[in-house]
Amino acid sequence: MKEIEKKLSGEISRLTNTTFKFDDRVKEGWFSAVYFLKTKEIAKRFKPNAEVTMQFFQKSHAVLCGTDEAIALLHTFSDHPENLEIFSLKDGDKISPFETVLTIKGNYQDFGYLEGMIDGILARRTSVATNVYNVTKAAALSGVQKPVIFMGDRDDHFTQQAGDGYAAFIGGATAQATHAMNEWWGKQGMGTMPHALIQLFDGDIVAATEAYHDTFPNDELISLVDYNNDVITDSLKVARVFGEKLKGVRVDTSRTMIDKYFLRNQHILGTFDPRGVNAELIFALRKALDEEGYSHVKIVVSGGFSEKRIEEFEKNGVPVDVYGVGGSLLKINIGFTGDNVLIDGHDEAKAGRKYRPNPRLEKVESRK
Numbered sequence: 001m002k003e004i005e006k007k008l009s010g011e012i013s014r015l016t017n018t019t020f021k022f023d024d025r026v027k028e029g030w031f032s033a034v035y036f037l038k039t040k041e042i043a044k045r046f047k048p049n050a051e052v053t054m055q056f057f058q059k060s061h062a063v064l065c066g067t068d069e070a071i072a073l074l075h076t077f078s079d080h081p082e083n084l085e086i087f088s089l090k091d092g093d094k095i096s097p098f099e100t101v102l103t104i105k106g107n108y109q110d111f112g113y114l115e116g117m118i119d120g121i122l123a124r125r126t127s128v129a130t131n132v133y134n135v136t137k138a139a140a141l142s143g144v145q146k147p148v149i150f151m152g153d154r155d156d157h158f159t160q161q162a163g164d165g166y167a168a169f170i171g172g173a174t175a176q177a178t179h180a181m182n183e184w185w186g187k188q189g190m191g192t193m194p195h196a197l198i199q200l201f202d203g204d205i206v207a208a209t210e211a212y213h214d215t216f217p218n219d220e221l222i223s224l225v226d227y228n229n230d231v232i233t234d235s236l237k238v239a240r241v242f243g244e245k246l247k248g249v250r251v252d253t254s255r256t257m258i259d260k261y262f263l264r265n266q267h268i269l270g271t272f273d274p275r276g277v278n279a280e281l282i283f284a285l286r287k288a289l290d291e292e293g294y295s296h297v298k299i300v301v302s303g304g305f306s307e308k309r310i311e312e313f314e315k316n317g318v319p320v321d322v323y324g325v326g327g328s329l330l331k332i333n334i335g336f337t338g339d340n341v342l343i344d345g346h347d348e349a350k351a352g353r354k355y356r357p358n359p360r361l362e363k364v365e366s367r368k
Contacts (some may be wrong), residue, residue: 014090014364015068017076019184021162026077029113036113043109053342054115055356056102056122058334063133064093064101065167066125072116072363074104079113087361092129092170100358101336108340115338122336124160125167131329132171133308139323141314147174147322149190150181151302155327168329174322192219192250198227205234206241213245222248222300229253230260231281233289239294246323248298251285253277255304277301279318286319300324 006052023030043050067088073082085105095101101122104111132150139146150168153161158180165181176182177262178189186269194213201207209223221242225234235249253275261284262274272280282299289297301313302324340346341355349355 002147014071015184017072018312020069020072020076022073022076026073026117031117032113033116033301034286040109040113042108043112048107050108051344052106052108052112052340052363053103053105054112054338054340054357055225056336056338057098057100057356058095058122058126058336059097060130060334061097062095062130062334063120064089064095064127065091065129065170066122067091067102069125069163070102070121073114074111075115075366077114078106080106080110082366082368083107084111086364088364089360090277090362091125093360095126095134098356100356100361102221103361105342112340114147115212119336121336125163126171126336127332127334128164128167128329129171130334131307131331132168132173135305135323135325136172136330138307138310138314141311142317146314146320148177149177149300149302149322149324150329151177152327152330153177153181153326155330164330170213192222193224195224195227195252198224202229206237209242209246213242214245220247221245222250222298225249226251226253226259227266228260229257232259232261232285235285235297235323236288236292236294239289239292243294244296246294246297248300248325249285249289250302250346251277251282252301252303252324253281265341275327277303277305279313279316282313282318284322298322302326304328 042215065247068091071086071088073083074086078084083106088102089095136148139148150165150173152164161180162183165176168176169185175190177191182188193208197212198205198208201211205223205225205227211220223238223246225231231251231253235294239246253276258274259281261281262269272278285299289295298321299319300322301320305323305325306328310323339353341348341353347355
């Protein structure tokens with residue numbers, strides 16, 4: 001956990017093998033495509049001394065992530081890692097289409113079977129980091145950087161949380177929903193209350209908030225206010241009880257629901273989609289809080305937010321202070337390719353591919 005803190009302070013440049021909890025079956029080829037395993041055996045028999053250079057690239061403008069993990073994989077599971085020559089960009093680097101991000105030189109049988117796993121590591125981590133980067137950029141369109149909370153715990157398998165959380169951190173996420181998401185960078189998860197807590201108090205938002213504050217008095221008090229589908233009424237109820245202690249309210253209205261505010265004010269309907277967390281609801285909530293003297297209460301929104309939706313909110317000046325984003329950040333939309341492009345120092349690649357040297361690459365020293 002301390003290694004990310006050192007990474008950020010500049011004490012070390014990369015995460016090392018001790019950060020990652022690799023499955024020992026990697027060494028057995030359990031996670032490698034069978035044709036790589038067969039090629040490894042053929043190389044050992046017929047071309048044991050052939051030195052190949054493998055390079056990795058992708059086809060988008062992106063924020064690179066996963067290089068430390070891929071390098072640690074090589075150092076942990078390749079045969080004779082001390083003989084490999086590795087050059088790489090760093091996690092967080094901005095990359096261009098077809099730019100080489102990683103090269104590995106050595107005997108094929110020592111590391112070639114890890115090619116697909118490296119592709120997968122880079123694809124997932126870079127996709128998440130890039131998605132988060134684009135969302136945080138959208139959340140700054142108003143001229144003020146709004147915090148983005150990574151809430152992807154329910155959108156993928158729990159075993160992915162540590163790596164996804166790290167990638168989200170690289171992309172610029174302000175906070176993460178679980179402790180596991182923060183594991184690689186030495187922090188803790190953050191969160192306030194779920195709908196389940198309010199349910200335990202029979203839908204009484206004030207009682208639920210009181211119980212939360214009594215149990216966690218040192219937390220910033222942020223109340224979830226959409227349980228009864230009456231965001232403005234319940235926000236004011238909580239604000240009147242807690243005053244300055246209330247730091248924020250979170251709106252998480254389902255996309256299939258229309259808040260009761262609009263049912264009471266049907267004359268404003270007809271020119272916008274009133275479902276879910278919409279701009280008109282947030283404008284009305286901000287106005288109601290301000291009119292009663294609660295301008296200090298921040299508005300947190302969540303529930304189906306994406307880069308496009310945040311852009312729309314920011315361009316229209318919707319008074320959101322914090323965005324909670326989940327599933328849209330986990331779309332794997334960037335694929336990496338590993339190619340053998342040199343053999344024994346001379347060009348040898350499949351048609352359409354070639355060695356692409358990159359002066360930005362840095363040599364990586366072997367580290368256990």
